[in-house]
Amino acid sequence: MTGAGIRIDVLGELRRPEDTVDLVLPVVAAAGRSNVGKSTLLNALLGRHRLLRTSRTPGCTRTIQLVSVQAPDASFVLADLPGYGYAALSRDRRGSWGPLIEGFLRRTRRLALVLMLIDVRRGPQKEEQELLDFVDSLGLQPLIVLTKCDKLPRSKVKTAVERLRTRLAGLETHATAADTGDGIDGLWRAIARRLASSAGTGTGGGSRSGKKGPPGGRGPEAAPGPRPAAADEPAAGKEEAMSGDPQREQFDRARAAATAGRHDEAIALCGEILEVDPAHRGAMDLLGFAHFFKKEFATAEGWCRRTLERYPHHAYAHKGLGLCLARQGRLEEGLPHLHEAMRLEPDFFDPYWDTAVVLREAGRFAEAAEILRRGVERCPKQAARARGFLAELERKARG
Numbered sequence: 001m002t003g004a005g006i007r008i009d010v011l012g013e014l015r016r017p018e019d020t021v022d023l024v025l026p027v028v029a030a031a032g033r034s035n036v037g038k039s040t041l042l043n044a045l046l047g048r049h050r051l052l053r054t055s056r057t058p059g060c061t062r063t064i065q066l067v068s069v070q071a072p073d074a075s076f077v078l079a080d081l082p083g084y085g086y087a088a089l090s091r092d093r094r095g096s097w098g099p100l101i102e103g104f105l106r107r108t109r110r111l112a113l114v115l116m117l118i119d120v121r122r123g124p125q126k127e128e129q130e131l132l133d134f135v136d137s138l139g140l141q142p143l144i145v146l147t148k149c150d151k152l153p154r155s156k157v158k159t160a161v162e163r164l165r166t167r168l169a170g171l172e173t174h175a176t177a178a179d180t181g182d183g184i185d186g187l188w189r190a191i192a193r194r195l196a197s198s199a200g201t202g203t204g205g206g207s208r209s210g211k212k213g214p215p216g217g218r219g220p221e222a223a224p225g226p227r228p229a230a231a232d233e234p235a236a237g238k239e240e241a242m243s244g245d246p247q248r249e250q251f252d253r254a255r256a257a258a259t260a261g262r263h264d265e266a267i268a269l270c271g272e273i274l275e276v277d278p279a280h281r282g283a284m285d286l287l288g289f290a291h292f293f294k295k296e297f298a299t300a301e302g303w304c305r306r307t308l309e310r311y312p313h314h315a316y317a318h319k320g321l322g323l324c325l326a327r328q329g330r331l332e333e334g335l336p337h338l339h340e341a342m343r344l345e346p347d348f349f350d351p352y353w354d355t356a357v358v359l360r361e362a363g364r365f366a367e368a369a370e371i372l373r374r375g376v377e378r379c380p381k382q383a384a385r386a387r388g389f390l391a392e393l394e395r396k397a398r399g
């Protein structure tokens with residue numbers, strides 16, 4: 001699955017080779033030929049169909065798009081790189097992209113993983129080989145993502161994938177079809193695993209040439225968490241509630257800090273906002289989020305409760321409170337709040353997912369499956385994201 005309680009923020013884009021940005025979170029870059037399906041794959045991973053622009057016409061992504069992703073099992077920045085190798089583009093433009101991609105990969109201090117996308121129907125060509133060698137020279141082991149598997153007849157997919165795995169011997173390879181969601185959950189888990197192992201070793205997971213150790217590490221833990229909402233989400237940090245908000249700039253900084261995992265900074269900034277405006281909805285909510293992620297559940301609970309005293313219909317705060325209580329071993333007390341979040345915002349997927357996670361942790365698999373099914377019914381776009389988790393719950397519910 002693509003992470004419980006995923007929080008996504010578009011950070012911006014880099015246009016010129018000399019553009020740099022100092023990112024705090026580890027960076028996962030998606031590289032590959034134009035039109036191979038990079039932007040589509042990243043959208044599928046994030047469960048957001050239109051976050052990154054995609055097009056049938058090659059050359060759609062012309063800059064490096066950066067998106068920060070915060071999920072309980074992995075927090076990182078995704079970089080959607082422009083494609084390379086499309087001959088119909090003007091020589092000028094092609095000329096400017098090589099340095100942009102190469103410069104980014106070379107200079108990004110926190111580059112942790114390169115997803116190397118290859119169309120399953122074409123396999124690696126000269127350019128792919130060159131890029132693989134380049135990534136290798138950076139001391140990184142790429143993760144190969146075979147795209148567009150749905151474009152091959154079903155009967156041919158397995159053979160094609162096996163053949164490419166043999167050609168790419170030694171590199172972890174995932175077969176995907178972003179359009180159907182096949183392979184997306186597995187890819188997410190692989191990314192989370194790689195990030196966990198690179199966090200432990202301080203490396204990107206080891207290159208083919210053996211410059212660093214092999215990948216490994218713990219599997220994903222589907223623990224839920226509250227989070228500050230993105231602009232298009234229904235509850236916390238609600239944008240329209242804050243229009244004309246004189247604290248807006250400071251709040252944006254606090255939210256960016258929280259998103260980047262700098263929770264103490266976010267807490268300090270929110271404290272300053274509340275000194276000026278003690279009922280600032282976004283700041284109160286963000287404090288719950290930041291303390292939750294610091295595993296200070298009792299403090300997080302306090303902030304969720306304060307938010308709810310002032311804003312009783314705040315779905316995010318109900319969800320956050322439910323999770324804080326569950327994390328403190330008070331699931332029965334927490335469940336009504338999780339249900340209230342679902343009632344208040346029935347088309348908001350996270351509360352269904354997070355409730356299913358805490359129920360699973362309590363061994364209540366049938367209930368968890370039931371709630372997740374309801375979530376998928378209300379939010380059919382999340383079906384691909386939920387498929388693996390739902391299958392697991394149903395299997396466990398059958399005993």
Ligand SMILES: Nc1nc2c(ncn2[C@@H]2O[C@H](COP(=O)(O)OP(=O)(O)OP(=O)(O)O)[C@@H](O)[C@H]2O)c(=O)[nH]1
Nearest residue numbers: 034035036037038039040054055059060061083178
């Ligand atoms: N059938 C199918 N089509 C896909 C898949 N992934 C991408 N596509 C299609 O392929 C086309 C190109 O996808 P993009 O995601 O824009 O490709 P890109 O690699 O980001 O391209 P550039 O930005 O030009 O480098 C679009 O029409 C997508 O809908 C897939 O898994 N299956």
Ligand SMILES: [Mg+2]
Nearest residue numbers: 038039060061
């Ligand atoms: Mg693209």
